[in-house]
Every structure is written in C-alpha cells, then in structure tokens.
Amino acid sequence: MTIVINIVVSVAVIIVLQLLGMFIFSLMTPFKDLEELKKGNTAVGLALGGKFLATAIVLGVAAYTNTSIWFMMLWFVVGYVILVAAYWIFELVTPGLKISEHLQKGNVAVGILLCCVFIGTSFAISSLII
Template identity: 40%
Template sequence: MIELFDLVNVAIGVVLIIAIMLVGVFIFGRLTKFNDLEEIQKGNEAAGMYLGSKLLGLSIIVAMVSYNSLSWLSMISWSVIGMVILSLVYLLFEFLTPKFKVSDEIAQGNKAVARLLGAVIIGTSVVLGTVLM
C-alpha cells in the first residue's frame, strides 16, 4: 500500500529533478555563444539535438546517482558534480576540435557536429553515472 511518506518522497524527487534540469539548461546555455532556446525556436535542429543530448546526459547522471543516494542532498551534490563534468567535457571537446568552433557550427545548424557532441556527452554521462554511483 502506498503511504503518504512515499508520495511526499516522490513529490520532492520530482521537484528536485525539475530544478536540476532547469539549472542544467541555464548552465549549459551559458557555455555556448548562442541562445539555445532561441535557436530551437527558430527551428535550428542542431541546437535542439545538442540541448536534448545535454539534458539526456544529465538525466542519466541524475537517475544513476538517485538510485544509490541515501539523501536528497547527496543526490543534488552528485548531480551538480555531474553537471560540472559535462560542462568540462563540452569545453574539452571545443578545445580538441581547433579546426572549427563547435558552438559556431551548431548555431549554423550543423547536425553532424551536434550528433557527434551529443554522442560524446551521452557516452560520458553513462560512464560518469556509473562511476558516481
């Protein structure tokens, strides 16, 4: 039987996950030279793929750390660490591709770059989530 305590825990978890995702959108958006949401609104599929990959990657991390966290504070802390590491992965990827600027390519709608970076982010998230568990 579902108890009130369980329902409250689920509600707290949902609110925290939404908050973590919103913070993630904000932080990830600050890394690029363009406004992710404006580009998506204009129909830039590459920007949508890129933002979607970042949020999926963050979701993977949050899911894995939530599974093993004993407290909400622990889940939030590990999620923030995951967010920081994903941000560093983006910056490293930008640095390791000196022949083109990732953010410029995505702003121009280059889906190939968005897919490649998305795969790197999601792959990193799976590995990172496993390590943070």
C-alpha cells in the same frame, strides 16, 4: 504518507536540478538556444537534446543510487561539472572547429557528435556514481 512526501520532494528537486542544469548549459553558448530551435536549427536541437538527456542520465543514476536527497544533489553536481568539463575539453581537442559557430550555422554533423559526446560522457560518469 511519509513515502508520498519523500517522492514529491525528490521529484521537485529533480525538476529544479534538471532546469538549473539546462540553464547553465544555455549560458555556455553565445547564441540563444530557444531562438535557434524556433528557426528549426536541427544541429542545436541535437546538441540541446544531448545535453538534456545527459543531464537526466546523471540525475537519474544519482537519484537511484542515493537514499538521501543531499547525496543525490552532491553526486549530480559532481556529474554535471564533469559534463561541462567534457564540453570544454571537446572544444580544446578540436581547435579547427568552433563548436558554437557550427551549431549556429546548422551543422548537423557537429550537433550529432556533440550529442553523442554528452550522452557517452553521462554513461561513463554514471559508473562513478554507483
């Protein structure tokens, strides 16, 4: 019975952290991600999908490598802060490219690149968590 309770609590914490992570990412863009998705904006869909997958990778590795929910949450926060920093660093090193404007205009190339930045960063972060 204890194992079942631990699994239910762990899954609940993982879902809450994933949703919280996506909410924080949505605050980083000047437009509403869901509105852009409703319009069929592929670039925003790619960027948002990359954020979701990157967050899930960090969260999954944090869950897999920690026996304590508290340590899992701690490592997720560390990894998530690095993901957010990666976005802002990417914005800084591409001064001629305002990422949010290009995403909102539907620039698929920027969406793909940002998706890859998030996923690549999450894999690199995951090696720190182990």
